[in-house]
Amino acid sequence: MSKRIKLTGKFVIGHDGNSHVVYEDGCVVYQGDEILFVGHDYSGPVDEVWDTGKSIVSPGFIDLEADVDTDHANFDPVLWGRVPRPEATFQPGPKFRTVDPYTDEDFSVRQKYSMAQLIMNGITTAMPICGEQFHGWAQTYHEFEIMAESVKEMGIRADLGPSFKSCGIRGGQVDEVREKQSFEDALRYFKEYDGTAGGMIRGFINPCQIAITRPEILRRAKDFAVEVNAPMRLHACEEDVEWKFMLPKHGKTTIDFFDEWGLLCPQLLIPHAITLKDSDIRRLAEHRMTVIHTPIAEINYGAGLNSFSKYQTMGINMSLGTDAQPVDMIQNMRLAWDIDRFCEWHSLACRYNEDDTITDLMADQPDWPKTTAADYFNAATVNGAKALGRDDLGKLAPGARADIVVVDLDDLRVGPYEDPIRTLVVSCVGNNVRHTIIGGVTRMKDWKLVGVDEEKLRRDAQRVYEKYLSLFGEYDALGRGIDQLCPPSFPILKR
Ligand SMILES: [Zn+2]
Known part of the structure; x- marks a missing residue:
């Protein structure tokens, strides 16, 4: 007892x-x-x-986009930019999407290290997202077998599910064998792991974005999620790249296309959801859907939600995810509020003209209600629980x-x-x-x-992280290492 x-x-x-x-x-x-x-x-x-x-x-906080790797976002602000700079952009070489570079031990270390970070930041329920940049395909069943062990060892509550997709890169060739394998593995994982570890592990359905996953697969995944009443998380509307991909290929932007395919439902959680028309937001609200807002991760790419208040007022269930270093839910609440105030005050959208007039590029926007700290606290707690269909969390x-x-x-x-x-x-x-x-x-x-050798975990994680950094040089078509793609901030003088 x-x-x-x-x-x-x-x-x-x-x-x-x-x-x-x-x-x-x-x-x-x-x-x-x-x-x-x-x-x-x-x-x-x-x-x-x-x-x-x-x-x-x-x-405890609920993180619906919890990086369970050690890879994410440290140098994203350097690596990516609006204007492509080929000299600083990784180009996939022949090894890309052929082999999995991580050992079981590597996976275990990066998972446990990340879970330690989450726990130390007060995150008690995590829906993981793992970098697959150098994976052979998607996140595998086996990677998630290891993840289940990590969850048990670290004692965090988690919703788990390997990812699946149809092609290796945006607009690439469909690989029907790997598509089928990864999709079937994901369903098998759900059936085997949902409700295990004394209820600490729940399953979720984790397809990749529309640009790399066929709608037929997304539809089957959604039907499964509805049948078992489990969350399905689908990244969408992260950036205008997707918009520009969808229109010529499907003649529609993402949410119109999802609606046509019958994908919109309360079980569907959409991370980021930045490039939405107002009619899209209303449609998601009609379907009682959740948006996972990840302000730190988004701002690494110069992106932000316009606006938290608008989405919330229109009826979206607004939740939060960390999705970048630092894995800090409190800082994410803070930044979400900060960005919402930018939208409220129009301060970044004003131009001060030479003829002494002011042009407010957001002047046509209604004044959405002012948000409060309570809105962001709810997003990190009860709204996350609602997204997971849990009345007993948050x-x-x-x-x-x-x-x-x-x-x-x-x-x-x-x-x-x-x-x-x-x-x-x-x-x-x-x-x-x-x-x-x-x-x-x-x-x-x-x-x-409690009961964790923190020093060993830090040492092991640094080793795995350095391995990850070395993969850039191995996988880049031009063999450029991370030092070339992301030069040091200042010259580093070694002893
Ligand atoms: Zn994300």
């Missing part, structure tokens, strides 16, 4: 059935993976009292799962606090997360992962 623990804190974020509510000087009582009580006074017996002092006691309430995060406010780096949610979003970062409890098990205590 697990211990009944009463955890107290300055601000306990409970839930009244409709909305988060804040219990000042409150407590949360949990036993095993179940929350028994949230409020001010608990009179029943407990085995242990854990006072977390001046803190925010929050439901909130601290009796009967919910015991996924609890404690953010320390007794810290000069945070500054004085006021409203806890605003303080969290504006003044805190992931490093202020002090304790993380998942499924009732303390996975991080006082900023230390």
